[in-house]
Amino acid sequence: MSSTAVILTLIAVLVVIAFWIFSVYNSLVALRQRVEQSFADIDVQLKQRRDLVPNLVETVKGYASHERGTLEEVVKARNAAMSAQGPAQTAAAEGQLTATLRSLFALSEAYPDLKANTNFQQLQNDLADIENKLAAARRFFNNAVQEYNTGIARIPALWFAASFGFTRKDFYDLGEQRVQLEEAPSVKF
Template sequence: MKTGWKVLIGIIIVIVLLAIPTVGSYNNLITQEQNVNTTKSNIDTQLQRRMDLIPNLVNTVQGYATQEKEIFTDIANSRSKLAGATDVNEQAAADSELSNALSRLLVIVERYPDLKSNQNFQDLSIQLEGTENRIAIARQDYNTAVASYNNQKRRFPTNIVASLFNFPDYPLYTATAGANEAPIVDFSG
């Protein structure tokens, strides 16, 4: 065999040996990125479910608590902010604001014993509670997917492939400042 052919075959073997891990890393990043996008979409689905339930809950409570107008305005404003959120950080802030408003609404409900015995209210409360749990699980799933993706993206040799193909970092879904504090509900003034 001529020397030229040997060199060409050697170069082809080296290229193939370099291409195999590159393709594997690229495909793994694509799979994990799709998982991040899917879990993010699952959060959006659960937030939409909650937003669909809230008007029914508010209408039911309004029938009993007509003098509590501020909380209904706060819920409507928070819902609008959540619907208009464009990224995970804005969504987390609006979600926290809406959760606080809903907590205040449930405190109002405590003041109306007849409302708590209303079957429509009970059904809506159960659905909303289930939705809140689904949202929490969806956030955890998203953060797990993001952590896995971001970790894989930073590992060698995948980090080379990630930088070559401009794979982005994804932020974790975090609570907003003060979300760990219970909302203050004051009906005195």
């Protein structure tokens, strides 16, 4: 074999390897984008939920003004949820907001006029709808994270994923509040 043929063969092999690396890199980029997009979907649902809280607090305040402590806890939890960053911190803050909202809804049992208020009922329905959408968005996010983590752990990506900045992502873990949040909020009239 001539030296020219060896050089051309070597160049062809290097080109094939380069295209293969580009292909693996691009698939990892697509997986990472899917994770980021799916977390953004969760964030949209959480923002909608947080936007309901002031209306809910104002509605309850009109009927149960002496329940100031509960109302302040809801507002405090909402503010903490709004400043949370990343899946782990967001999950913890949103879990606390969910707990305070449950205590707020428990007040409606003590105030029949509040329970019968159409605005309050609509806010409860909206919140239940958002909770269902959030559950679906969390499942989609965790699926995207699982695919991404599997993608960077598979050979051949495993060999160079870390050097390209692809690191393991965390799941959206609800922690101790998983049992409470997996139940759809009950809307009683």
